[in-house]
Amino acid sequence: MTDSIRRPLRPIMFVGTGSDVGKSVITAGFCRIFKQDGFQPAPFKAQNMSLNSYVTAEGLELGRAQAVQAEAAGVPCLSDMNPVLLKPTSDRSSQVVLNGKPVGNQSAYEYFMANDRRELFESVKQAFDRLSGNYNPVVMEGAGSISELNLKHRDITNLRMAAYAGAATYLIGDIDRGGVFGSVYGTIALLTDEEKACMKGIIINKFRGDGRLFEDGKRMLEDLTGLPVVGILPYFRDIHIEQEDSVSLESKYRTSVTGKVNVAVILLRRLSNFTDFDRLENDERVNLFFTIDPHEVAKADIVIVPGSKNTIDDMLFIKNNGVAKAILQAQKAGKTVIGICGGYQMLGEMILDPHHVEGTIESMPGLGILPVVTTLQAEKTTLQCQFRFRGSESLAFGYEIHMGETVVRGQAKPVATLSDGRNDGCFLNDKTWGTYLHGILDNDDVIAQILQPYTSDLPDNQTSFQAFKEQQYDKLADLIRSNVNMELIYKTLRY
Numbered sequence: 440m441t442d443s444i445r446r447p448l449r450p451i452m453f454v455g456t457g458s459d460v461g462k463s464v465i466t467a468g469f470c471r472i473f474k475q476d477g478f479q480p481a482p483f484k485a486q487n488m489s490l491n492s493y494v495t496a497e498g499l500e501l502g503r504a505q506a507v508q509a510e511a512a513g514v515p516c517l518s519d520m521n522p523v524l525l526k527p528t529s530d531r532s533s534q535v536v537l538n539g540k541p542v543g544n545q546s547a548y549e550y551f552m553a554n555d556r557r558e559l560f561e562s563v564k565q566a567f568d569r570l571s572g573n574y575n576p577v578v579m580e581g582a583g584s585i586s587e588l589n590l591k592h593r594d595i596t597n598l599r600m601a602a603y604a605g606a607a608t609y610l611i612g613d614i615d616r617g618g619v620f621g622s623v624y625g626t627i628a629l630l631t632d633e634e635k636a637c638m639k640g641i642i643i644n645k646f647r648g649d650g651r652l653f654e655d656g657k658r659m660l661e662d663l664t665g666l667p668v669v670g671i672l673p674y675f676r677d678i679h680i681e682q683e684d685s686v687s688l689e690s691k692y693r694t695s696v697t698g699k700v701n702v703a704v705i706l707l708r709r710l711s712n713f714t715d716f717d718r719l720e721n722d723e724r725v726n727l728f729f730t731i732d733p734h735e736v737a738k739a740d741i742v743i744v745p746g747s748k749n750t751i752d753d754m755l756f757i758k759n760n761g762v763a764k765a766i767l768q769a770q771k772a773g774k775t776v777i778g779i780c781g782g783y784q785m786l787g788e789m790i791l792d793p794h795h796v797e798g799t800i801e802s803m804p805g806l807g808i809l810p811v812v813t814t815l816q817a818e819k820t821t822l823q824c825q826f827r828f829r830g831s832e833s834l835a836f837g838y839e840i841h842m843g844e845t846v847v848r849g850q851a852k853p854v855a856t857l858s859d860g861r862n863d864g865c866f867l868n869d870k871t872w873g874t875y876l877h878g879i880l881d882n883d884d885v886i887a888q889i890l891q892p893y894t895s896d897l898p899d900n901q902t903s904f905q906a907f908k909e910q911q912y913d914k915l916a917d918l919i920r921s922n923v924n925m926e927l928i929y930k931t932l933r934y
């Protein structure tokens with residue numbers, strides 16, 4: 440790479456013909472490419488709607504996708520990378536996180552919408568400006584489709600942002616779902632001239648088979664749109680990049696199998712941070728599946744109750760559909776039952792909501808497996824933390840995102856000792872515990888402890904999860920480089 444290429448670059452932005460076309464993963468891949476080429480890139484997505492979030496070193500919350508992209512970029516994550524995060528608590532309301540802190544529920548959000556989200560867009564622009572002052576290039580991601588005509592005037596994420604940033608913008612179309620000519624052509628045709636001026640090319644994603652077979656199609660799309668098709672990316676299953684949207688969760692609904700340790704994660708309605716299970720999911724010894732079927736829960740060796748954005752609603756949900764009973768039976772039968780965050784709260788005796796943080800119900804009995812009582816507070820706890828799991832020597836890493844404070848009754852032992860001196864969680868025995876620590880299952884010591892009763896096999900892959908993730912980002916960057924015309928892309932990024 441010559442020095443001339445390392446001059447300041449224009450921001451680059453990836454937008455889509457629809458949701459789940461692969462924007463987040465491609466953005467992560469480009470973050471890694473720019474890092475490899477000697478730049479200091481940073482990801483940016485103005486607004487994210489997700490129940491998977493992460494915490495910065497300063498204790499500010501942002502969407503997991505931008506945290507993953509920051510990891511690919513090799514830089515610490517910042518709330519400026521995702522200044523607006525909407526976390527749905529019910530079908531009608533979301534918690535709005537602005538610059539890393541909750542500012543209320545949807546009613547506050549409606550206030551922002553009253554004048555086409557002008558205040559919100561101002562905050563978003565400021566976050567972008569702070570970021571672009573320190574990183575080069577900013578690698579931006581849009582949201583959903585860029586041709587939602589009725590919503591455009593309120594858009595703060597897509598081309599309004601691209602125009603403000605002066606970003607070289609690339610449209611991603613998904614050929615796997617079909618209709619790629621219509622969706623790409625239609626998307627470009629519906630843009631205003633100002634929006635069109637941002638567009639520098641098209642990337643066709645999820646192509647199955649030999650990309651050369653698409654040569655004719657590529658030419659046709661170029662003739663139709665007047666934009667170059669800069670790459671045709673193959674459909675891949677062998678590169679594991681954390682994905683965080685609900686569509687990717689749907690592909691994980693599976694069932695128990697024989698011959699592996701079966702881990703059932705309860706598919707709560709407001710399940711948050713399902714990325715907690717990525718490490719276990721990639722473990723050869725394990726079959727991890729998300730389920731809401733009591734019969735499947737009964738077949739599992741290990742049952743995990745995950746985080747929930749609405750613990751009380753989800754508690755009611757599992758009581759009504761028989762899953763609560765299945766979890767209690769699993770625990771009585773000597774199987775492992777673990778709760779994380781909202782799941783930890785549900786394993787307890789009672790969940791109280793005096794300030795109506797989650798809704799109108801003020802108290803809800805839990806499963807009564809752990810001797811703990813949770814009270815939802817008005818203030819949210821968002822922290823990164825280092826901890827030691829049980830008797831383990833090694834320092835592990837996790838993060839907390841919760842409104843609830845949980846009090847342990849009696850003499851129960853903690854699950855972890857945090858480096859700030861606090862204790863976390865409630866450990867009843869080797870097979871029964873609950874914790875607030877997201878990311879706890881990324882740690883090898885913890886995985887070894889929970890799998891120990893069920894398998895004596897050692898993991899096939901002895902590399903640490905962190906090293907594994909690094910390899911995956913590099914593989915993704917290689918795949919993009921060999922299928923995308925990077926020279927053309929760099930040309931569009933020079934001022």
Ligand SMILES: NC(=O)CC[C@H](N)C(=O)O
Pocket residue numbers: 711745746747748749750779780781782815840841842843844
């Ligand atoms: N991330 C979570 O599981 C949060 C649990 C619960 N809704 C709380 O805010 O305390």
